[in-house]
Amino acid sequence: KAGVTQTPRYLIKTRGQQVTLSCSPISGHRSVSWYQQTPGQGLQFLFEYFSETQRNKGNFPGRFSGRQFSNSRSEMNVSTLELGDSALYLCASSQSDLQGEKLFFGSGTQLSVL
């Protein structure tokens, strides 16, 4: 099976712009989660989707949003980018519909905001 695929791998944007990141989970996985990783804050949970429904959301401003499609692929969007949004954004999928089970991570999208 192919792993979790995230695109693009690298992205450079300027302040005020918006960005959309894409994630394709492992085939058959219906849960997709997003995490932000920065040197200062570590790994922070953004949101989790299961069968197109958001089941949990982290403490991020409304500029951060996500969605999941019927084929389980997911996108996250960040509007009005700020310098502090520079981070590695990681997507993970799970084959379980239970809470907090084993996650399979993609290689991430490295976002740089200038």
Place this chain on the structure above:
Amino acid sequence: SQQGEEDPQALSIQEGENATMNCSYKTSINNLQWYRQNSGRGLVHLILIRSNEREKHSGRLRVTLDTSKKSSSLLITASRAADTASYFCATGFDYKLSFGAGTTVTVRA
């Protein structure tokens, strides 16, 4: 805020030695997991231990869990250069994982 905290923050050992890192967490959990990350890439799942388990083994890995002390430890035996990475504990609850700050392990040849 992060649920788990790893200790130590960094660890440097000789190839062949054992590496031990600890994780403390704050609230109730369904399970505790350990992940490895190489050079800012995606995380790789190592092992999951459920709240009703006390010890678990997987290859050269040994994990313990003490729910009364809200702590866990990860032991890597006979370390190799390829074990050089950051190791994170994560607690599972409410459809999310909460990660600690991680322990950076360097294995010297």
